[in-house]
Amino acid sequence: MIVAIDGPSGTGKSSTSKAVAAQLGLSYLDTGAQYRAITWWMLSNGVDVSDQEAIAAAADKPSIVSGTDPRQPAISADGLDAAGPIRTQEVTAAVSAVSAVPEVRTRITELQRAIAAEAGGGIVVEGRDIGTTVLPGADLKVFLTASPEARAARRSGELKTTEGKPVTDLAATQQALTARDKADSSRKASPLKKAEDAVEVDTTELTLEQVIECVVTLVEKAAARKAEAEPVEEAAR
Ligand SMILES: Nc1ncnc2c1ncn2[C@@H]1O[C@H](COP(=O)(O)OP(=O)(O)O)[C@@H](O)[C@H]1O
Numbered sequence: 324m325i326v327a328i329d330g331p332s333g334t335g336k337s338s339t340s341k342a343v344a345a346q347l348g349l350s351y352l353d354t355g356a357q358y359r360a361i362t363w364w365m366l367s368n369g370v371d372v373s374d375q376e377a378i379a380a381a382a383d384k385p386s387i388v389s390g391t392d393p394r395q396p397a398i399s400a401d402g403l404d405a406a407g408p409i410r411t412q413e414v415t416a417a418v419s420a421v422s423a424v425p426e427v428r429t430r431i432t433e434l435q436r437a438i439a440a441e442a443g444g445g446i447v448v449e450g451r452d453i454g455t456t457v458l459p460g461a462d463l464k465v466f467l468t469a470s471p472e473a474r475a476a477r478r479s480g481e482l483k484t485t486e487g488k489p490v491t492d493l494a495a496t497q498q499a500l501t502a503r504d505k506a507d508s509s510r511k512a513s514p515l516k517k518a519e520d521a522v523e524v525d526t527t528e529l530t531l532e533q534v535i536e537c538v539v540t541l542v543e544k545a546a547a548r549k550a551e552a553e554p555v556e557e558a559a560r
């Protein structure tokens with residue numbers, strides 16, 4: 324069972340995907356964390372993130388390793404724990420530019436497909452292009468949306484500056500988030516886009532618990548469809 328959950332920032336992808344995976348005993352992959360980790364590695368290793376060629380030349384260098392336990396998501400770059408540093412504003416401000424470079428996307432997409440192929444019991448993979456590009460044959464595709472105001476309000480509560488202070492400016496948070504959405508949706512290589520066969524869920528007026536319940540139901544229905552379809556496929560062989 325492969326579940327793809329895509330959508331812009333602050334729609335609830337990570338919280339929903341982790342909870343659904345934990346509840347249904349599936350693995351979990353946060354692909355945004357991988358793009359953030361490669362961005363953090365570049366910033367820490369003197370790569371000029373305004374120079375596309377420099378980014379492309381460095382794309383193969385770091386070793387990015389993701390844990391797939393939804394209860395203990397882990398991410399490292401060259402063996403260093405990246406879970407904390409990838410959430411700083413510095414990384415958030417640079418991640419769209421780094422992730423728009425085709426060499427970075429090819430590298431990270433290969434990693435994602437390998438992780439999904441190894442997840443024997445099934446996996447929930449969340450990101451921007453999972454349903455469209457990374458795993459177009461997913462058993463279920465969900466596209467989460469929410470109003471920019473709701474997303475900014477959710478995000479502003481958890482952001483930290485590089486010095487570790489909380490970010491409280493809601494208007495600035497919304498502006499940064501909208502700019503990132505625009506960059507992620509307009510890039511040439513695998514932009515943020517709803518797959519034609521994805522189920523869209525608007526989370527603006529829903530609690531996180533309601534979104535989780537809705538996605539669990541969708542996964543259970545997709546699993547039932549898959550179980551019904553498989554004996555037919557077997558017989559056809
Ligand atoms: N439906 C919801 N209602 C209220 N808050 C939510 C909802 N979904 C997620 N959140 C909160 O919003 C923040 C961003 O959620 P997250 O899952 O990280 O979004 P994404 O992965 O899409 O960027 C988190 O603090 C999360 O707890």
Ligand SMILES: Nc1ccn([C@H]2C[C@H](O)[C@@H](COP(=O)(O)OP(=O)(O)O)O2)c(=O)n1
Nearest residue numbers: 332333354355356358418422450451452507
């Ligand atoms: N599949 C993906 C996932 C993330 N990205 C890029 C674009 C996003 O702005 C950044 C960060 O993603 P992340 O999911 O961590 O962002 P949010 O938590 O939603 O703010 O990575 C991508 O290009 N493709």
